[in-house]
Amino acid sequence: MTNTMNHQKIDHDHMVLISQLYPGVYTPMIPQQGEPKPKRRRKKNKGGENGSGVAKKRKLSAEQADLLEQNFGNEHKLESERKDKLALDLGLEPRQVAVWFQNRRARWKNKKLEEEYSKLKSSHEGDMVEKCRLESEVLKLKEQLSEAKKEIQRLSERAEGVSSSHSPSSSLTMEAMDPPFLGEFGVVETYDDVFFVPESNYGPGTEWMNLFM
């Protein structure tokens, strides 16, 4: 029951009509040789089914669009007074004005989102650079600290025979630090290899495109 086709009964007449309108939709199958990558098949069909070439024009005129745009710039919301006034000024139905504003708001939202996205993205890239800078600074400091401790060690040993000094302050004299990498890998020096930045600079605006393919 509730058969899957009770409300979608597209009148069958209309199917007939369509099949009339599109007589030879299927072209004779051009035998293709290989089809590992069928490319894009092109086909020729449909003669002018649309006999009545009546233009259904939508699209508001430039003046209308301008005025609406201007009004939108002032305030995205639309009170009915403004709506009616605009409708009158533009020679449109109030309904159309309302619709225009609704759609405009939606568009604006999307545009805003895109903006925010690219702003955030460049900010993110900046953060990456900075993080790297900080990380290398940390490494550098650790190395220096390690050297300093070695130095302290040496000096302490040398002075041990003499008046046994104690470290009066600071909590850093010993431990508290793990040796930086330099002990393990031998070399740390300048590990400033090269690598092109993956995608740091595309023009602002369309860089997310590569997400969609």
Place this chain on the structure above:
Amino acid sequence: MTNTMNHQKIDHDHMVLISQLYPGVYTPMIPQQGEPKPKRRRKKNKGGENGSGVAKKRKLSAEQADLLEQNFGNEHKLESERKDKLALDLGLEPRQVAVWFQNRRARWKNKKLEEEYSKLKSSHEGDMVEKCRLESEVLKLKEQLSEAKKEIQRLSERAEGVSSSHSPSSSLTMEAMDPPFLGEFGVVETYDDVFFVPESNYGPGTEWMNLFM
């Protein structure tokens, strides 16, 4: 002048035109109704020009939408074969199928954008925390280094009478550091990597936070 005042009543004209062009194409009246959803009334027909009960077209049935959706999941692009087959299966014009796919792609793009946006945003927040951590670590290390140098200073003074050893390597023995806070650590020496190892080494290293928070 050609088009400044012709859009007032396109609702009506447009409808008529459409119904002329596509005699029964649009699902008439949304017959899909079994549920007692009295809904709210449409609205009062203020503009009297909509006198004729022209069908309000549109809205695909759930099955149609499902099949389309399913097909879209497989592949966002639509080759004409698929288009025609779908159109046949669904009882729609190929044109409608194409339009549906187009709109669906646009929608998908927006959704993707939103997704990417929020991902990026949370990533950004994470970066902020991490940057903070790194900064505090830098501060701490600088302080420790400062302490170490003081210590070295003391030990050196004490051992001045003896053979003045030299520091074998490194570049840290003297200056090169100012009191904590310096900010620009002199050399740039290569922009360190920009590749960003999402989270390679700082897993359990968040104990710095509670030192400064």
Place this chain on the structure above:
DNA sequence: AGGAGCGCTGTAATTACATGA
């Protein structure tokens, strides 16, 4: 040399639902 086909963007209009007065 040119048009058929398709994808994309922008725009208009409609549907369905939520909400405030």
Place this chain on the structure above:
DNA sequence: ATCATGTAATTACAGCGCTCC
């Protein structure tokens, strides 16, 4: 609690750019 408005999602069309015959 009816009615105008808001949002979100849908359906549709135009116009451009591209590619492939």
